[in-house]
Amino acid sequence: MKSASKFSWMTPVTTGLIGGVVALFLSLVGIVEASLGRYVITGILSMGQVFLLAVYAIFAVQAAQKATPEHGEKAPVYRTLACAAIAGLMISIVLALLVVVGEQIDLRGVFIHATPVLYDLLTFGLGVPQGIFVLLGFGLLMGILFGVLVLLPKALRKSIGVGLIAVPVLSVTYSALFAGRGLQLPVAIAVFVISAVAIFLWDRFEKPIRTRSQALPSGQQRTMRLGVWVLAGLFVLALPLLGSYPSEVLVITGIFVLMGLGLNIVVGYAGLLDLGYVAFFAIGAYVMAIFTSPEITWFPIHTSFWVALPFAVLTAMLAGAILGIPVLNMRGDYLAIVTLGFGEIIRLVALSDWLKPLIGGSNGITQIPKPTTFGLAFDNPQKLYYIVVIGCVIAAFIATRLKYSRLGRNWMAIREDEDVAQAMGIDLVRNKLLAFATGAALSGLAGAIFASKLTSIYPHSFNLLVSINVLAVIIVGGLGSIPGVIIGAVALVGLPELLREFAEYRLLVYGAVLVFMMLRRPEGLLPEARRKLELHEMSPDVAE
Amino acid sequence: MALLEANDIHTFYGAIHALKGITVTVDKGEIVTLIGANGAGKTTILNTISGILHPRQGTITLDGEPIHELPAHSIVTRGVSQSPEGRRVFGRLSVAENLEMGAFTRKDKEGIKRDLEHVYELFPRLKERRKQLAGTLSGGEQQMLAMGRALMASPRLLLLDEPSMGLAPILVDLIFDTIKEINAEGVTVLLVEQNALMALSIAHRAYVLETGSIVLSGTGQELLDDPEVMKAYLGMD
Numbered sequence: 001m002k003s004a005s006k007f008s009w010m011t012p013v014t015t016g017l018i019g020g021v022v023a024l025f026l027s028l029v030g031i032v033e034a035s036l037g038r039y040v041i042t043g044i045l046s047m048g049q050v051f052l053l054a055v056y057a058i059f060a061v062q063a064a065q066k067a068t069p070e071h072g073e074k075a076p077v078y079r080t081l082a083c084a085a086i087a088g089l090m091i092s093i094v095l096a097l098l099v100v101v102g103e104q105i106d107l108r109g110v111f112i113h114a115t116p117v118l119y120d121l122l123t124f125g126l127g128v129p130q131g132i133f134v135l136l137g138f139g140l141l142m143g144i145l146f147g148v149l150v151l152l153p154k155a156l157r158k159s160i161g162v163g164l165i166a167v168p169v170l171s172v173t174y175s176a177l178f179a180g181r182g183l184q185l186p187v188a189i190a191v192f193v194i195s196a197v198a199i200f201l202w203d204r205f206e207k208p209i210r211t212r213s214q215a216l217p218s219g220q221q222r223t224m225r226l227g228v229w230v231l232a233g234l235f236v237l238a239l240p241l242l243g244s245y246p247s248e249v250l251v252i253t254g255i256f257v258l259m260g261l262g263l264n265i266v267v268g269y270a271g272l273l274d275l276g277y278v279a280f281f282a283i284g285a286y287v288m289a290i291f292t293s294p295e296i297t298w299f300p301i302h303t304s305f306w307v308a309l310p311f312a313v314l315t316a317m318l319a320g321a322i323l324g325i326p327v328l329n330m331r332g333d334y335l336a337i338v339t340l341g342f343g344e345i346i347r348l349v350a351l352s353d354w355l356k357p358l359i360g361g362s363n364g365i366t367q368i369p370k371p372t373t374f375g376l377a378f379d380n381p382q383k384l385y386y387i388v389v390i391g392c393v394i395a396a397f398i399a400t401r402l403k404y405s406r407l408g409r410n411w412m413a414i415r416e417d418e419d420v421a422q423a424m425g426i427d428l429v430r431n432k433l434l435a436f437a438t439g440a441a442l443s444g445l446a447g448a449i450f451a452s453k454l455t456s457i458y459p460h461s462f463n464l465l466v467s468i469n470v471l472a473v474i475i476v477g478g479l480g481s482i483p484g485v486i487i488g489a490v491a492l493v494g495l496p497e498l499l500r501e502f503a504e505y506r507l508l509v510y511g512a513v514l515v516f517m518m519l520r521r522p523e524g525l526l527p528e529a530r531r532k533l534e535l536h537e538m539s540p541d542v543a544e
Numbered sequence: 545m546a547l548l549e550a551n552d553i554h555t556f557y558g559a560i561h562a563l564k565g566i567t568v569t570v571d572k573g574e575i576v577t578l579i580g581a582n583g584a585g586k587t588t589i590l591n592t593i594s595g596i597l598h599p600r601q602g603t604i605t606l607d608g609e610p611i612h613e614l615p616a617h618s619i620v621t622r623g624v625s626q627s628p629e630g631r632r633v634f635g636r637l638s639v640a641e642n643l644e645m646g647a648f649t650r651k652d653k654e655g656i657k658r659d660l661e662h663v664y665e666l667f668p669r670l671k672e673r674r675k676q677l678a679g680t681l682s683g684g685e686q687q688m689l690a691m692g693r694a695l696m697a698s699p700r701l702l703l704l705d706e707p708s709m710g711l712a713p714i715l716v717d718l719i720f721d722t723i724k725e726i727n728a729e730g731v732t733v734l735l736v737e738q739n740a741l742m743a744l745s746i747a748h749r750a751y752v753l754e755t756g757s758i759v760l761s762g763t764g765q766e767l768l769d770d771p772e773v774m775k776a777y778l779g780m781d
């Protein structure tokens with residue numbers, strides 16, 4: 001714990017400078033410019049401007065909060081406002097410096113995105129010097145506005161905050177899904193008001209509703225819970241109505257949910273850091289391809305998706321167990337390195353000339369048929385989505401059951417301390433192999449679906465990045481947590497898929513998100529109750 | 545007949561020859577203690593008995609049956625359980641869950657429940673804190689938990705590795721009293737200790753270990769009276 005610290009006027013200055021650096025960074029790597037064409041409010045506010053506004057908001061709020069030092073006395077109103085204003089001003093100063101320097105020296109040799117378009121944006125189209133003054137004034141104004149926000153009563157502050165976030169989120173989702181050009185101004189205002197009011201009402205009435213519903217007889221409570229589940233289920237089933245492209249994104253997200261649930265068993269439950277997880281995804285995909293593609297003439301069996309599916313899963317499972325054997329005695333980083341190698345080996349074998357006659361080498365395997373059931377073809381993303389959903393539901397069910405089973409407990413013990421677990425009577429060999437095999441099976445399932453979704457597969461689809469992505473999904477979601485996997489996949493796979501123009505910044509954002517998460521929320525977005533406890537409330541007494 | 549007989553045990557860590565022909569016997573109902581300097585090989589002996597390590601040479605028998613080739617998890621089922629050095633509790637499991645893990649190999653629900661109550665009687669502190677995460681217990685409490693967890697296996701032979709390490713004198717007394725109590729209830733104890741004075745005073749018999757070999761053995765009292773032992777391990781002239 002930090003001890004009570006004194007307030008210093010340097011704090012808002014440094015906070016603002018950090019914000020300035022972030023804004024500068026966003027501008028120079030081109031994120032601001034790339035998103036100029038994407039409107040949040042049609043014709044008025046672009047996504048790039050929203051990014052910069054977000055920087056002002058985050059750091060002004062931070063500075064305002066820091067006006068009251070930790071464990072110190074509450075800051076007077078003027079100080080809170082002044083801190084926020086200073087931070088806002090600092091951000092503007094940094095950006096202004098960029099413009100001033102950029103006007104003199106052409107920075108484009110180093111920063112290709114330091115263009116006149118960017119400077120124009122930053123100076124509100126007024127150019128130097130008028131624009132600079134406006135920029136500085138704007139920073140002050142933003143600082144004060146967000147300072148005021150911090151001073152508002154909590155309920156009001158939360159409503160406004162949520163409203164402000166809701167507009168860009170909704171707008172971007174809407175535009176991405178329907179190729180729109182942002183929300184019209186009146187619509188945006190309506191979105192702001194509605195979401196702010198909704199949150200306000202929710203906060204006010206959630207408690208009483210909850211207490212009242214808890215007072216209901218248990219039969220009615222169960223009906224209610226069932227009702228909620230049915231609604232959630234209907235919602236999930238209705239999602240493909242959004243159209244073909246959104247369904248495509250959902251299918252990809254779902255495939256990562258499947259893999260995440262599997263890797264979560266290996267890494268989250270059993271604590272075995274597996275970086276070669278893509279291998280089983282590849283194996284599932286190739287088995288599916290070999291069984292179903294008419295291109296493969298050497299293989300005696302030609303069959304449908306549904307017949308091939310169990311073989312794909314079983315082969316991946318077997319491969320999981322086989323990989324498990326040599327690494328039984330390895331821990332931590334050694335395990336990670338060896339599994340990483342295994343993942344690469346599978347990819348290189350698939351790519352090799354040696355197997356080219358059988359599985360096509362770099363040409364891959366094509367003409368994999370889409371699944372069909374009773375003559376009904378799952379030939380578009382909307383239909384495929386349902387197969388993915390079924391897979392995810394089964395996988396989530398298995399993962400939940402395993403977690404609270406004896407096997408789950410064994411894994412947890414192994415994760416905590418292998419030697420002691422063994423000395424308690426836990427069979428390390430059996431339990432570790434089971435973890436690898438279960439995880440691999442789910443990955444194989446994902447791979448099989450992936451193959452028939454794309455109808456063709458190539459070795460280069462199965463590179464290390466897939467393993468890293470899945471790992472990032474479960475870490476960001478919350479290691480060991482099942483809802484966390486879903487949130488993680490939506491955040492790290494679904495969203496980037498929607499925001500295509502940021503594709504080249506994907507890894508950058510991944511890195512930033514991971515660093516931020518590790519610093520601020522190491523337990524993940526939707527953590528397991530146990531882990532949250534461990535990382536945040538080390539104080540005694542409550543572990544339920 | 546001896547409950548445990550380790551005969552001419554040689555254990556290696558890679559090329560390091562950690563145990564150089566150790567012979568130790570423990571009779572039913574005894575408290576036997578192993579004392580020796582840091583690095584003498586005490587923990588290695590316990591780990592070799594419990595199956596976490598395997599001897600390259602020599603035999604270990606429990607009730608006459610060889611166990612030195614069995615994996616650790618099947619040695620537990622034969623009634624040997626260990627409280628490891630350095631309070632290695634499962635930090636992210638609650639106290640109660642740790643104790644349940646101790647009974648991992650048992651099937652008798654009734655017996656497990658009885659033993660759980662008994663552990664809570666021996667260590668009332670654990671009962672108060674049964675829902676707390678083990679990693680957040682104090683050092684002394686973790687030591688109690690490690691012992692309690694080992695007891696939950698309902699062992700015939702209990703291996704204790706430095707149960708008094710880092711504890712305040714009053715807790716050390718409590719731990720040693722508890723060991724005597726457990727022993728009086730019929731559990732045979734093999735105790736590794738740095739606190740030689742305390743260990744020798746409760747032990748029936750003792751072995752003195754030096755760099756992988758046994759250099760002295762006798763009853764607890766005999767070793768307490770031995771001027772060499774006094775000098776080397778108790779710091780008295």
Ligand SMILES: Nc1ncnc2c1ncn2[C@@H]1O[C@H](COP(=O)(O)OP(=O)(O)OP(=O)(O)O)[C@@H](O)[C@H]1O
Pocket residue numbers: 557560562580581582583584585586587588589629738
């Ligand atoms: N995993 C290991 N790898 C290599 N050498 C080891 C390993 N564990 C122990 N040793 C060595 O084996 C010898 C005996 O170690 P052991 O842990 O049995 O000592 P100890 O008597 O229990 O000491 P202490 O009283 O300090 O716990 C030491 O020299 C130690 O360095």
Ligand SMILES: [Mg+2]
Pocket residue numbers: 586587588629705
């Ligand atoms: Mg030791």
